[in-house]
Amino acid sequence: MTIKWNRESLLIMLTLVAILIGLFYYGNQYFVSPVKEEAATLSTLVENQQAVLSEYTPDEGLYNEYESEYTTTKAYLPIDDATEKAMVTLEQLAGNEKVNISTVSQLSDHELVEGVPNGFVKNTYQADVTSDSAKSLRNLIERLMTEERVWNLTSFSYEKNGEATYSGTFTFELFYYDDLSE
Template identity: 20%
Template sequence: MTFKWNKTYTLVSIMIGAIVAAVMYYGTTYWLDPITTELKETESVLLEQRAVILQSEANEANEDELLAEANAVRDRLPTEEAVDQIVEMIFLVENQTDVTISQIALSGSEFTNESGLYPTNVESIEYQITLSANQRANVERFLAEIEMIERLVEVTDLEITQNNSEQVEATIIVRAFYNQQVIIN
């Protein structure tokens, strides 16, 4: 069987090709392009949402860190005198350093920030501590431990007396700070 190609077959082939091309053009323009555009928009929205989620997680971590820092500040500089906290810490240091506290008294002196070395609105309460120890090293260790306690304190006056070769007495004035105007929520 011999097949003869003529003009009709050529026209039919061109028509079929044109129809296929028209269907492809119509399919991509009116069906595939809107779906592709919608897919790209959805991907961009998802990326934005992922960025928002990551930022909120980072903010949560920062918020936790800020809260921990605020609690640490509150422990070191409370908003009230917290006399019981200071006395408790002093007795704890006494037990750790082999000294004997004979007296703790509130000092009546007023705190003035004339030198400008302290922040404004910071108030203080002073304690006079009279103690004795077997060695001068124990008194020095007591002083070092007092300055390292959690509460913000400073030793403002120190008087050490060596009674005999085995007995040392000391009078220490410790200033503990607080700020009633700072409120951390």
């Protein structure tokens, strides 16, 4: 089969060549170039990280120091809410002091703490308690304030109900770190 090169076949051939050049340019501009740029950026990033690693070699002792500081901090400022654990602690301390917890209500949830970096949040609770002695109520509050986790008691009041019972209310805040709030 032979092609006759007349004007019409020459125009078709030129149109096909122009379309192929256009497709090459479009593919290069929108598909190949962004991938090349990202690869160059990533290779620069890897080179920078390797330079930092060669300059500052990892120190196992420093890692262990950071790990121990983290485990120390985690006890009084947990990474997540850990409300269940705090309520179990409250229940145990109240039982030790012979205080009955009537209700615990959550007043606020996931409230940012002012004056500290983002990520530190607090929940506010109110507890209604009863006991046979005022001293037991005061002892419960003292035990909560000396607890390992930070319990910020903002209010405490109690009154005598009849001859042998006291009822009280206290409001407290539990702090924790939530990296999702950043």
